[in-house]
Amino acid sequence: PNTTLEQQLPVLSEDVSSWKGASVLSVTQMTPGGLSLVFEIAHQMRVMVQTQGADTRCQGKLLATVFYEASTRTACSFQAAMMRLGGNFLHVDGEGGNSSAAKKGESLTDTVRCLECYTDVTVLRHYNQGSVGTVIEAATKPVINAGDGVGEHPTQALLDVFTIYDELKLPLSSNATENSKPLTIVLLGDLKHGRTVHSLAKLLAKSHTAGVTLRYCAPAGLELPEEIQEYVAQFDHVTQETMTDLREACQQANILYVTRVQRERFESDEAYQAVKGSYVVDAELMQQVPSDMIVLHPLPRIDEIDPAVDSDPRAAYFREMENGMYVRMALLALVLGKV
Ligand code: CP
Structure with missing residues (x-):
């Protein structure tokens, strides 16, 4: 639905x-060079947080986090990111909460138009694609799109690719593509509804020009929806x-x-029960x-x-979560012109 807008x-x-x-x-807005820029700044943010905790480059700036679907990581990491840059949120x-006139029937657009009278940047999650x-x-x-229904979750894909390069010790810069290597990545689970995999498949296809094999399971x-596979199929290196x-x-x-x-996302609980637990990663x-x-x-x-996998050194999902804050610090600094 957003193709023309994109x-x-x-x-x-x-x-x-x-x-x-x-x-x-959408991740489709980003060039490989743009991805490298985000990663280089995210790396600097990680060093900064680990050495001094915070800086003041976004002092006086305000972020609105507007979430019509539940979130722990995306909302909190954006809020933490803004505070570690010296700003606030x-x-x-x-509609479910008391913090918005959405409960009284205000439109989503009006709510955001209102909030931007008070703030400098909005991070928005909503249950409708588009x-x-x-x-x-x-x-x-x-x-900044923090997830639109089953559409996209572009900032999650950024932190996912950052984590992939970080874990595999690949160069963060696309200028070093010749030093990179082809990747084989298994995408497992609910690929139909999973907006994170929609964004990740597109971003890897667009940016990892050293070669990518995507295995859908x-x-x-x-x-995975046909339109995502068609987008990915444009790239000869995938x-x-x-x-x-x-x-x-x-x-x-x-x-x-x-x-x-x-x-x-299921129409009935019976349909969910029929497929839940189809795949389990265990020791x-x-x-x-x-x-x-x-x-x-x-x-x-x-x-x-299985939580028993958490202690396996190959289990990187907690490190992935932490990287989310550094990547979102980089994004906020970039869109606010505070790099
Ligand atoms: N990964 C992710 O989007 O998590 P939250 O739903 O907790 O934000």
Whole structure:
């Protein structure tokens, strides 16, 4: 639904000025050089936080976090990111809470237009695909997509690729593509509803020009949507494979990216019960997969990764979560012109 709008939005490149004042709707806005820029700044943010905790570059700036769907990581990491940059935030829930006139029937666009009278940048999550794009068309200040239904979750994909490069010790800069290597990545779980995998598949296809094999492993009926596969198919350096056996899919894989089956997206609980638990990553599986294969998950998890796996050094999902704050610090600094 956002294809035309995506084409009108700014291309986010290695030029810092392309980010200032920009809204971030989709990973398709980003060039490989733009990705490198975010990663280089995120790396600097990590060093800064680890050495001094915070700085003051966004002093006087305010972030609005507007969430019509539940969130722990995305909301809190953006809020923490803004505070570690010296700024502050205000938080508004959707119709379910008391912090917004959405409960009285105010439109999403009006709510964001109101908040941007008080703040400098909005981070928005909504349950309808395309909703964040509609708001961006009406907004006068930067809006960052924090997940629009089953559409996209671009900032999650940024932190996922940052974590992949970090864990595999690949160069963060696309200028060093010749020093990079082809990747094999298994995308596991609810690939139909999982907006994180939609953004991740697109971003890897667009940016990892050293070569990518994407192996899709989903329960029946939860396969990656055709339009995402078609987008990925534009790139000659990407191979797409559909597999059902998880052990086979993990052979020679560099990354296993696990997602939960999204109960809230099913039309009936019977339909959810029929597919939940189809795939489980446990200690037994981890003994049968490559000794250097990294396990990621955007979280929250339900039952698809046994907690016994958490102590395996290949389990990187907690490090992935921490990286989210550094990547979101980089994004806020870029769109606010405070790099
Ligand atoms: N990964 C992610 O989007 O988590 P939250 O739903 O907690 O924000």
